[in-house]
Amino acid sequence: MELFVILVLVLFPPIVCKIPATNCPITDPLPILHKYYQPGDLITAGITSQIYIFTKAINFKERPSQKLFDDHILMSHNYQHILALVFAVKEINENTQILPNITVGFNIYNSHFSAQWTYLACLELFSGKRKLIPNYKCGFEFHPVAVIAGPNANICHHMATILCTYKFPQLTYGTAPVLDVKTQGVFFYQMFPKHAHYDKGILQLLLHFRWTWIGVIYLGERFVQNVLPVLSQSGICFGFIERFPDLTSSSFVPELVVKGIELYNVVMNSSPTALVVEGEIQSMMILRMFFNFAEFEGRPVKPKVWIMTAQMDFTSLPLQRDWSIDFLHGALSFAMHLSEPDGFQKFLQSRAPVPERGDGFVRIFWEQTFNCLFSTSEEDKSSGQLCTREEKLESVPASVFEMHMTGHSYGIYNAAYALAYALDSMYSLKIRHRTKLGRGRSMLLNQKPWQLHRFLRNISFNNSAGELVSFDEHGGLVAGFDIINWVTFPNLSFVRVKVGTLDPFLSPDKMFTIWDEDIVWPSNLKQVPPISRCNDHCYPGYRKAKKEGKPFCCYDCLPCQEGKISDQADRDDCFQCPEDHYPNQSHDLCILREIIFLSYDEPLGISLATISLLFSFITVLVLVIFVKHQDTPIVKANNRNLTYLLLISLFLSFLCVLLFIGPPEAVICLLRQTTFGFIFSVAVASVLAKTIVVVLAFMATKPASRMKKCVGTRLANSIVLSCALIQATICSVWVATFPPFPDLDMLSEEEKIVLGCNEGSPIMFYSVLGFMGFLGTVSFTVAFLARKLPETFNEAKFITFSMLLFCSVWLLFIPTYLSTRGKYVVAVEIFSILVSSSGLLSCIFFPKCYIILLRPELNHKKQLIRKKNLKVFGPM
Structure with missing residues (x-):
């Protein structure tokens, strides 16, 4: 049985209209509605007014092929909604501070999941009590002031079609319908927090556990249109999206079974572990039906985490009382934050199946809850257990009846109080106004329902549990949600454990709170918290x-x-x-990355530095030998001064290698290439001068030769000075325009950074090398042409070999230098300097040292005289 409630205001004693029927007031015009049906038997009882429930004589147990919901079947959890209303009205009427001298009553109508029954109930509000004549009512015996409707959205939507025309206040304690904001929404007040709040909570929950691959079972199109796109934009996608079968008064069991099995197969054959279920209060009955049929047919059940929206609550049919609820174990859901009013459980415990004025449901509820009968006939005695009237509600499992107030019951409770406080405010204002005008209090009952809106919109009060109740500017309840973890037990009972909160009025980083360690997860899960992804994570890398x-x-x-x-x-x-x-x-x-350079701490740097120092020492040793034997013919031959200059240049060339080892600094980078280029150019220029002097000296020995004037120290010095000046000019321009500087080479090695000298201008660098190469090429050419001159101490042969080695080394240097990376670029240049310098030293000076030290007999003046007594050199 699905209910919506009409709250009725009654003033004792009741005032009845004495005007003839034809003169009774007519309400605002309403389009003529066709009367679809006649109500069946009417069960009535009274508390302060009357409770109506329409019934028909259909027995589900005897006729299983008929409607799923028999009109005589009272869902026990819905009975708590009625009791919550009774409890609230009882408190209001006993409270002398609210509506003094006015008694509040109510009527209850059954919607039967049907638009027709909903329309009929709405029309009865504007009709007399005896005849269904819309817009024609006489007297004050039935004076409704507002409607508390729910818990389904379709009930509220159908109801709004008629009631909004009359601007009738409507409070919904369940799913809010999708209404036109301007024409219908202004007359609605939601006793449930807005959808948008727990929509955010669902997203936060999924993101918290990183559930990006989910299944969705929905009931309303609003969820698909508004929520699923937001989830998708946040990186969540869907293994399936299925709709709940429609549950109406005309739903037949076979049809529900077929649809249910199809949906069950989709759910169990899908890979998502997390399933979001958007439904209403009857959706739980459908879920239980799915799993019961699956268990009956022996279908496998995969462990899933059910994530349920706030409108879903536990409810069941009497025939489902023995069905398993294991599928709920470990489920998560959102529930409106509530504080149970004091005395509610005591009020429930006081219920007894005795004929009581106003409660026509208790006997049906008692029989279905305790599975017993009240009849005393012999037939009934033999057919089942008789009710003893000593049964206790607290003894039944929560799956049959809950002793704690549910969210929907809490909404009804607050709705009744909200109306009472709004009415009290309105009547207090009216009484003061009437007193000034001197009119009677009897006119209070003639107020129009739409006058209540201004008071409802601004209502704010603390209920008996101490919770603040108020509406926002759109008529929505200002409240948050609790995150509930469902824990079931073998005796078909369950508890709702609070494991988090959702407060939409806090900052985004604080609105969602969940305590993972308090959550009980479904059984048979391989991992907790469970994983719900389309595939495994892509791990780092x-x-x-x-x-x-x-x-x-x-x-x-x-x-x-x-x-x-x-x-x-x-x-x-x-x-x-x-x-x-x-x-x-x-x-x-x-x-x-490690910063590296050619240092003295590594074997290569130590080796190159040692070789450099060794050849420097050898060069000094050769220079000492030549200075010591400076008066011997072999030293005096080929210009002694050029020999000393060449040895000093080679010594400095070996030492300048040390500039290339160690951490590059600004001064080191400026001196490194320029110093080497200048010193080496002087060395090669000295070799060139010695070669030219040899050639010119031989030419000067010819009779009548004018070359005698050119042979001498002045020419050699001019050659060396000119070459040195040119190279010095190139280096100066280089330093003045694009000077070398320390630089970090990020590209040469992946794992290391090479600290080196950036040459500044590659053109200037290759210009220095090019000029040295030019001098070497000229020296090689001249020496090669002079290699066969008839002279005992002719150096041309040795210069030829040294220049051949020099040119070969520096020709190979360029491609090697360009293809080498990292600190080895410096090593290549050092190697070229050492090889070329040592080549000059060994090819030119080692043969002479051999003669000076080991063959002194060859170092004699007579070796300078040719067989033809030709003098090669003049006095030195």
Whole structure:
């Protein structure tokens, strides 16, 4: 039985209209509605007014192929809604501070899940008590002031079609219908927090547990249109989206079974573990039906986490009392935050199945709750257990009847109080106004219902539980939600455990709170908290790649590209490390790159420095030998001064290698290439001058030769000075325009940063090398042409070999230099300097040292005389 409630205001003694029927007032015009049916038998009882429930003689147990909901079947959990209203009205009437001298009553109508019955009940509000004549009512014996409707949205929607025309106040304690805001919404007051609040809560809950692959079972199109797009935009996609079968008064069992099995197969054959269920109070009955039929047919049950919306509550039919509720174990749901009024449980415990004025439901409820009968006939005695009237409500499991107030009952309780306080405010104002005008109090009952809206909209009070009740500007209840964890027991009982809160009026980072450690998860789960994803996580080091034809949260995991990482799971793409970091082998972490340079702490640097110093020492030793034997013919031959200059240049060339080892600094970078280029140019220029002097000296020995004037120290010095000046000019321009500077090479090595000298201008660098190469080429050419001159101490042969080695080294240097990376670029240049310098030293000076030290007999003046007594050199 699905109910909506009409709250009626009664003033004792009742005032009845004495005017003839034809003159009785007519309400505002309403379009003529067709009367669809006649109500059946009417059960009546009274508390302060009358409770109506329409019934028909249909027995579900005897005729299972007929309607699922027999009119004689009273769902026990819905009976708590009635008792909550009775309890609230009882408190209001006993409270002398609210509506003094006025008694509040109510009528209850059954909607039968039908629009027709809902329309009929609405029309009766504007008709007399004896005849259904809309817009024609006489007297004050039935004076409704507001409607408390629910818990289904369709009931409220059908009701609004008629009642909003009369601007009738309507309070809904369940799902709010989708109404036109301007023409209908202004007359509605929601005793349930707004949908938008728990919509955010569902999103926060899914994101908290990282459930991105979910199933959805919905009842209303609003959920599909408003909520699912928001979930999708937040990275959540859906394994299935299915709709609950419609449950109406004309629903037949076979049809529900077929639809239910189809939906059950979709749910159990799907991969999502988390299932969001958007329904209403009757949806729980349908879920229980699905699992009962599946259990009966032996179908497998996969563990799922059910996430239920706030409008869903536990309710069941009497025939479902022995059905399992294990599927609810570990479920999560949202529930309106409530504080149970004092005395409510005591009020429930006081209920007894005795004929009581005003309660026509208690006997039916008692028989169905305790599975007993009150009849004393022999037939009834033999057919079942008789009720003893000693049964206790607290002894039945919660799946049959709950002793704690539910969210819907709390909404009804607050709605009754909201109306009472609004009426009290309105009548207090009216009484003061009437007193001034001197009119009677009897006119109070003639007030129009629409006059109550201004008082309802501004109502704010604390109920008996101490909770503040008020509406926002749109008629929605200002309240939050609790997050509930359902824990079931083998005796078919359950408890709702609060495991979190949702307060939409706090900041976004504080509105959602959940205590993971308090949650009891469904049995048989492999992992807790459970995982609900389309596929496994893409772990760090991998990136997501879309699967064609699949939802966006179904993807493949591909390793990160070379040089990129992903440091978090489920990255859409990998990213580059900062320049001073490099990815590790797993591509999930950036490691700080080591700064390196050719240093004295490593074997290569030590080796090169040692070789440099060794050749420097050898060069000094050769110079000492030549200075010691400076008066010998072999030293005096080929210009002694050029020999000393060449040895000093080679010595400095070996030492300038040390500028290339160690941490590059600004001064070091300026001196490194320019010093080497200048010193080496002087050395090569000295070799060139020695070669030219040899050639010119030979030419000067010819008779009548004018070359004698050119042979001498002045020419050699001019050659060396000119070459040195040119190279010095190039280096000066280089330093003045694009000077070398310390630089970090990020590209040469992936895991390290090379600290080196940036040459500033590659053109100037290669210009220095090019000029040295030019001098070397000229020296080689001249020496090669002079290699066969008939001279005992002719150096041309040795210069030829040295220049051949020099040119070969520096020709190979350029491609090697360009192809080398990191600190080894410096090593290549050092190696070229050492090889070319040592080549000059060994090819030119070692043969002479051999003669000076080991063959002194060859170092004699007579070796300077040719067989033809030709003198090669003049006095030195």
